[in-house]
Amino acid sequence: MDLATVVGMLSGIACLVAAILITPRGNLGMFVDYPSMFIVLGGTTAALLMNFSIRELAGLGRVLRNAFVSRGISPSQLIADFRRYADLARREGILALERVTGEVKDPFLLSGLQHAVDGLDPDVIQDLMRTELDYMSARHERGVKILRQIGSYGPSFGMVGTLIGLTIMLANLKDIDAIGPSMAVAIITTFYGAVLAYLFAVPLAEKMTNRNSEEMVIREMMVKGLAAIQSGDSPRVVEQKLRVLLPPRMREQLGPAR
Amino acid sequence: MDLATVVGMLSGIACLVAAILITPRGNLGMFVDYPSMFIVLGGTTAALLMNFSIRELAGLGRVLRNAFVSRGISPSQLIADFRRYADLARREGILALERVTGEVKDPFLLSGLQHAVDGLDPDVIQDLMRTELDYMSARHERGVKILRQIGSYGPSFGMVGTLIGLTIMLANLKDIDAIGPSMAVAIITTFYGAVLAYLFAVPLAEKMTNRNSEEMVIREMMVKGLAAIQSGDSPRVVEQKLRVLLPPRMREQLGPAR
């Protein structure tokens, strides 16, 4: 569970609620308006349907789960594993890596190891893995794009709703009692759009992008590590080649390269 | 028929209509204004004529059809085909591919296969195919550009119309009864521009861009597959080289590489 995401979202909503309540004459009821919800949520959903294929939208659930669930392979464990593989490959040959494929869970690394055991040319394996990474990264970015578009369509339909509210109000301008409340309604639509964008879509999209870059570092370590093993590097050099991808802080925790 | 696009557009309009009707004192008649339509649709059309050549604009129909009609080559079928071609080429030589050219419908793949049968150098074929892909992709992006510019000119002329409405209203400020309705008219123009952008041009442009990237993945598979066959790869390796371009989900559906 990525606590930061959950705590962030809840505390953001709490802040807005508290601010409304401590403002003199403010109450939450003023901020509930059904036509405004209709316009912002309905319009955004409609635009998403036009923007993406059903299959892509169906993947949004998975994208969101990734934003709330923290997961991922530990770089220090990966380095330790690669030292072991390098040691094994040096002593008993590349084919001995077959014995470790049982313990590898990550399908990307697993298929790379299997190609190596199958005797594929190192260049071909590198090419396969990097092609897979490129397309994986592009797919991830397109999943995040759904959130980014929510962050863009939300405020846009907020504005559309404000224009609707203003038009109705101005057409009834003689009814002076109605001005204030209908203006409030017009403004609530923009408020909904802004909250949808800034307390949901935009920060989640950014978190997913950050997650994806972190994952790409891990995958790059796998590609570089396998290439180093295939070119016969010593465990020490393999470790060196992987460590340079990590921040100094994390390297210190790993201790000096053995 | 790409249902998502149609359902999205219709439900978006339905949402706005419903929101107008359930707002107290709102009715649809308030949102019909001929000068505003003139400004937004006329101005946008005029700017498009200046922006694009007649030939490019005439292609907009084809671009839109692509947004509403879902089509495309299935990646799993393509992989199965390439396994077959690879098998054939291995057993009977590249020239045997001539027999399958009759069944290939896609002109891009067909011309690649024919070049291979004609004995063109693999490097030359790769170069021809990639050059064609580059220019194809640039042309697609220019077709989508028309939609993007509608999404940009629409709100711009919406604003121009609002300025016209405001100027007329302010010049007649003494006539207090006229303020409300003419302000409403001024705002309707911006409303038209926003609807044209967010329930038509922008999401359709994004859908076309997504479609184009999916098509490019398919075409890249064709280029990579043909190169693999020409370099004499086994059907298994050919399949591997194509599978890495696909999302894990789709690969699972294909079953393990045979």
Place this chain on the structure above:
Amino acid sequence: MDLATVVGMLSGIACLVAAILITPRGNLGMFVDYPSMFIVLGGTTAALLMNFSIRELAGLGRVLRNAFVSRGISPSQLIADFRRYADLARREGILALERVTGEVKDPFLLSGLQHAVDGLDPDVIQDLMRTELDYMSARHERGVKILRQIGSYGPSFGMVGTLIGLTIMLANLKDIDAIGPSMAVAIITTFYGAVLAYLFAVPLAEKMTNRNSEEMVIREMMVKGLAAIQSGDSPRVVEQKLRVLLPPRMREQLGPAR
């Protein structure tokens, strides 16, 4: 004459005029204001003078002529010509190309052919031609930049004028009769800036950019064609190498590669 550009500009202006006239109480006289013109046209001109060198600004006329006059080399003619050159070069040697230099009007292609006849190394010619293309493309983009900056400075000075108008109005707020008209004046300046941008500068800049990319496709065909001839390709292969740059529609019109 590029009719689309002319028709677009005239019809855009006609739309705005018509919309003003059919709006109740609207008349064209309300939209004529000399201080506003001063601010938008004067300010934009001043900023352009600061932004560009006199020599670049003097080239704007040429840039604009290109936007209104449609011209350009036909790709199908170019392909036919290159088939002929390839045929000639194959049968009588590269030097025989000297005979066709008289008929070539385009200076870029002409200098490439002359280098080939002069016996320059194919790599050197490719390098010369591509360097020229890179710098040509950068120069074109800088010519278009003037139009883009008009599209940016116009609305900016429109806003400056609005601020001037608002300040004057607010300093005279007690004179209630003056509010409406001076507000109108303030808004007209923004209107002028928007029209300058959206019915002149922005679409023309986009058209020029489109033209430039089309021209670059033609020039790329020249570079690729000459390289193919120098490497001794058959007329059929030369044609193939040029055709892949064209859209399928245009290729169909050309008929199958002979």
Place this chain on the structure above:
Amino acid sequence: MDLATVVGMLSGIACLVAAILITPRGNLGMFVDYPSMFIVLGGTTAALLMNFSIRELAGLGRVLRNAFVSRGISPSQLIADFRRYADLARREGILALERVTGEVKDPFLLSGLQHAVDGLDPDVIQDLMRTELDYMSARHERGVKILRQIGSYGPSFGMVGTLIGLTIMLANLKDIDAIGPSMAVAIITTFYGAVLAYLFAVPLAEKMTNRNSEEMVIREMMVKGLAAIQSGDSPRVVEQKLRVLLPPRMREQLGPAR
């Protein structure tokens, strides 16, 4: 201590305070509003929690310290050092560099030197160092991203607060005495967001980006210098290769290359 950052921030606040005080009827008390602080600071913090991982946010302190503390390796000292290393390596061989590793404080340069002493292949060392630089630069940019997002979320929640304030005010429109003060409150939220962005987050983010590019120049000098030493360049050529990265002004201060 980077005085410019401190002086800039303090003088910016002083300017705003002075401007408030010298404006007729202005006093600082008008600009203190607790709900507004709640919305801007609380909302921004909430969005940051959703946007970044706890570990990244915890690094913000370090990022900020870098913005206020000026530090860094002097290029002229680095060039003098590299001349010395080059001289040593030429006269006594690469292994003699082991003697200077004790005086090198920078861990990046130190590890490069140790790799050279360990006899790693120059290409491998270059590859290790450049990979480390790429990932270092990406990490730095992600640290700066926190500041950039504060500069983006601050004004966004300022706008959210304004919408809240406007809604409350409009719902109480009949109470005319309340309009002015509650509008002021609505506007103060935007004011807080703007100050957070323009007198804190945006300029600090830019300073960090500048610092990072300067650091990258220094690190590039280390990579280029080590490569030059390993390829056996004379001290004079090593110095030449490092000097070209510096501005002419700094080179003049160094005197002519010896």
Place this chain on the structure above:
Amino acid sequence: MDLATVVGMLSGIACLVAAILITPRGNLGMFVDYPSMFIVLGGTTAALLMNFSIRELAGLGRVLRNAFVSRGISPSQLIADFRRYADLARREGILALERVTGEVKDPFLLSGLQHAVDGLDPDVIQDLMRTELDYMSARHERGVKILRQIGSYGPSFGMVGTLIGLTIMLANLKDIDAIGPSMAVAIITTFYGAVLAYLFAVPLAEKMTNRNSEEMVIREMMVKGLAAIQSGDSPRVVEQKLRVLLPPRMREQLGPAR
């Protein structure tokens, strides 16, 4: 003296002054407000101090001088010089270039020539010169960045001032006589920010960027020219290689390549 810059700035200010004076009831005194100046100039200066190092800000004077003073090496003179060098190098060998180093004023070209005379490898010289160009170009862009940030902070602090003015006005809303003038003051701050941006910072930044690209063309000619001489090209080929970087117009003025 770059007259265009000076004339542009003066005529821009004249336009605004004239527009203010010819607007009924407008006078220049309305546009002088000390708190507004404080906020815009003080705030922008403060943000610049936080954004850049003192050393970078101190270089702004030099950057500005370049915007007002037109200078630069003539391409036609450079081509003539390179023909001469090529001729000399062909007849008497590369070392004979030593004789012309006395007449070369540009330090970049001079150091390249000296390296050639010193017998450095052509690849090393190319590498040195291109590295220097890359870092030179990055430094120029960072100098221009100061102007760009003035163009961004100016309007930002204009908005901050407007928010301050609005808050003070709204807190004193009962004093109806004060509304107009204090609103005017609020708007003047935005006006100052816009003028600072659009009649000073933005066009000057663009002019500097244009100048830098022109200078980069000249420097690229130097790199290409020296490489051509070192590879033993004839004066005619050297000239050809430099001419392709120039616009056709300028090439015509040079006459045909001899």
